[in-house]
Amino acid sequence: MKSSIRFKLSFMMFLEFFVWGGWFVTLGTFLGSNLSAGDAQISSAFSTQCFGAIISPFIIGLIADRYFNAEKILGVLHLIGAVLMFQMYNSADFAAFYPYLFVYMILYMPTLALVNSVSFNQMSNPEKDFGNIRVWGTLGWIAAGLLISYAFHWDSEASLKEGLMRNTFLMTAIASLALGLFSFVLPKTPPKAVKGEKASVREILGLDALKLLKDRNYLVFFVASVLICVPLAFYYQYANPFLSGIGLENPTGKMTFGQMSEVLFMLLLPVFFTRFGLKKTLVLAMAAWVLRYLCFAYGNAGELSFMLIIGIALHGACYDFFFVTGQIYTDNKAGEKNKSAAQGLITLATYGVGMLVGFYIAGVIAEMYKAQGGDTLEVWKHIWTFPAIIAFIVMALFAIFFKPEKKTVEATNI
Known part of the structure; x- marks a missing residue:
């Protein structure tokens, strides 16, 4: 694999999981301290990940695998995600926040499969190469957590009282925008399936x-x-x-x-x-x-x-x-x-x-x-x-x- 392609795939993985780790870890704390959400509301917020996981195969199976390049869909989803994240940053209460989160997770969960698809398409030996690329995703998640605690101190007691935890969504919006734009320079990953070939729901859901x-x-x-x-x-x-x-x-x-x-x-x-x-x-x-x-x-x-x-x-x-x-x-x-x-x-x-x-x-x-x-x-x-x-x-x-x-x-x- 060329070093330029390896860099692109590694940076893609870094941003992919930086985006997720930059708000998901602190979501419960944010909802309780900033939006005064109850436990039932916090549960419904986290459940959006599950709905995203359930709906994701349809997006991948019906769209990504059949009609468009994976890297282009990845870019579009993250650009839309950046807008949704910014709207969550501006939300004043849970009722305004939840719809944006729900749509965001439906769009984000398919990107986990898309970054893998883009990566595997460039590898002649995935067993050897994928781990070295995927580890940058873990480093991205770690970087987000370290920034929140040690650089910005958004999870400190004083910051929580001031409502600064909402800045995690602004940080994530910027990272999502960067990944959305960067996705269009990723290696081309054409559709796997033949256009016009029908896919049953049974096949899509495995x-x-x-x-x-x-x-x-x-x-x-x-x-x-x-x-x-x-x-x-x-x-x-x-x-x-x-x-x-x-x-x-x-x-x-x-x-x-x-x-x-x-x-x-x-x-x-x-x-x-x-x-x-x-x-x-x-x-x-x-x-x-x-x-x-x-x-x-x-x-x-x-x-x-x-x-x-x-x-x-x-x-x-x-x-x-x-x-x-x-x-x-x-x-x-x-x-x-x-x-x-x-x-x-x-x-x-x-x-x-x-x-x-x-x-x-x-x-x-x-x-x-x-x-x-x-x-x-x-x-x-x-x-x-x-x-x-x-x-x-x-x-x-x-x-x-x-x-x-x-x-x-x-x-x-x-």
Whole structure:
């Protein structure tokens, strides 16, 4: 790959995830402090990601794969996204904010597939090259968090009182505008499908991969993947408001430890695959979920702040060891013909249905315990104990019903 193309793809990934990390991490804190949103409203705001994940296959399957170059659609979506972000920056209340967020997430979620499509189209050896390009996305997410906490201090107690957290949307609007314009100089990525060729809804949603559920082991894994998204939703929705609310300094910057650990655990994943195998790696991932939420439940911003840092840093083990391992397992199970369909189905089930249910449950639990009143730390202890229990139950059921695979799952695509 030419160095100029490598730079373009890396910069594209950096901006793609800078845009997402620049507002999504602090969304719950912003809604509570700037727009006085309740837990039900915060849940509905985070749920827009799920609707975006559900609708995304239609945009990719019906438009991007058939009629227009991927880089051009990427550019248009981010230019529109910049306008929507600016409107969110100017919104005075939740009623005005929510419609812009809803439309934005429907347009943003397809871009995650588009940047991959643009990248893969330039690679003769994706297994070797993609990781080196994708890591810049993680660095973009980290950069956004560090800027918010350590450069602009928008998540400090004083800034929250002044309403400065809304500036994250202005920053994201500028980054989205830059990526939108930059997309038009990316390498050309023409449509994959033949014009005029009909695509069924079944193909677009990856429903052809449903036959994988006839495999008992894969069915257990599939159900576990959906259920584990409930505790995942708690983290996305309440980690930043929790850390800010109990007085941890620079919470958004410290949350980037989670992305930093992703890089580390991604490197460790092949080792765990080889040494422990598929089942033990997945069980270890779910055990990390349990430990993470117990750290949140019993930690504090004082002498036990190290527990909060451990909980954040476990994000790499939680995400990489479960979801990346799951993607590899799905790829091996699907067979050549249904690889794309299977990945689409598991994404739809987890980030679509699973997370949608998770955000709703997280909102109900938080609202219930906050309504009871009492000490702030005690309230959060009850809230974080709930996803710890769910993760433990999912882990136990998975360990019981998932049988060791006769054929070792290869980790060569990591």
